Amino acid sequence: MSPFKTPVATSADSRDHRGAWCNHLPFGIIPDIMDIVILLGAPGSGKGTVAAALAGRGGSFNHVSTGELLRAAVAKGTPAGVEAKSYMDSGSLVPDAVVAQMVKDVVDAASGDAATMLLDGFPRNLAQAEILEKMGAPVKKAVLIDVPDGIIQDRIAGRRTCPKCKAGYHVKNLPPKVEGVCDKCGAQLTVRKDDNPETVRDRLAVYHRETEPLVAFYENKGLLARIDGTRGVEATCKAFVEAAGLK
Numbered sequence: 001m002s003p004f005k006t007p008v009a010t011s012a013d014s015r016d017h018r019g020a021w022c023n024h025l026p027f028g029i030i031p032d033i034m035d036i037v038i039l040l041g042a043p044g045s046g047k048g049t050v051a052a053a054l055a056g057r058g059g060s061f062n063h064v065s066t067g068e069l070l071r072a073a074v075a076k077g078t079p080a081g082v083e084a085k086s087y088m089d090s091g092s093l094v095p096d097a098v099v100a101q102m103v104k105d106v107v108d109a110a111s112g113d114a115a116t117m118l119l120d121g122f123p124r125n126l127a128q129a130e131i132l133e134k135m136g137a138p139v140k141k142a143v144l145i146d147v148p149d150g151i152i153q154d155r156i157a158g159r160r161t162c163p164k165c166k167a168g169y170h171v172k173n174l175p176p177k178v179e180g181v182c183d184k185c186g187a188q189l190t191v192r193k194d195d196n197p198e199t200v201r202d203r204l205a206v207y208h209r210e211t212e213p214l215v216a217f218y219e220n221k222g223l224l225a226r227i228d229g230t231r232g233v234e235a236t237c238k239a240f241v242e243a244a245g246l247k
């Protein structure tokens with residue numbers, strides 16, 4: 001039985017502070033109005049950019065990135081957050097089950113919400129996808145933003161960052177007025193450690209090994225949609241909204 005889809009009347013309901021009218025609600029036939037859409041794609045495929053662009057224009061969905069979720073749970077000191085912090089403090093990876101608990105906490109909190117929840121960064125491997133399934137989470141679609149590795153490498157290799165004011169540039173797509181110099185503060189632009197070609201190769205290898213199996217996992221369930229992520233933010237957003245059935 002799904003803990004998300006089947007509200008069950010308990011004796012507590014009759015004592016509900018909201019008043020006696022609650023007793024007359026037809027528990028058990030409340031429609032399932034929250035869906036989950038999973039964002040899939042390699043690092044550099046534009047998942048964050050697409051989610052930010054969609055959030056910027058307003059829409060009936062909540063973007064939940066695992067990184068933000070983790071920071072929020074730790075800051076709030078939820079039980080899962082406290083446990084996650086103990087792993088992070090000792091320099092270990094937070095186990096799948098603990099990350100899943102955090103996701104469950106936000107899904108539970110949003111249950112009954114009319115908005116679609118966009119999950120970004122979770123699940124990141126098959127074990128996490130199976131946990132999500134056991135939780136009975138109402139996954140409506142998994143959308144893969146498809147970008148070939150070569151294009152991702154070019155995109156990331158061209159990134160430049162200002163170490164002083166943190167402004168971001170790209171040698172091809174967003175060049176500074178003077179090569180290698182920040183427009184805003186005049187500092188010498190640098191390449192972030194995460195954007196080194198060797199680091200990018202490693203991150204792509206981890207993606208192919210750990211996360212890409214999810215593409216087949218959701219395809220087998222008939223939930224996968226693929227969109228072309230090589231055509232710029234505007235076109236990718238449009239394709240994403242259609243594929244995910246967002247409004």
Ligand SMILES: [Zn+2]
Pocket residue numbers: 162163164165166167182183184185186187
């Ligand atoms: Zn600067």
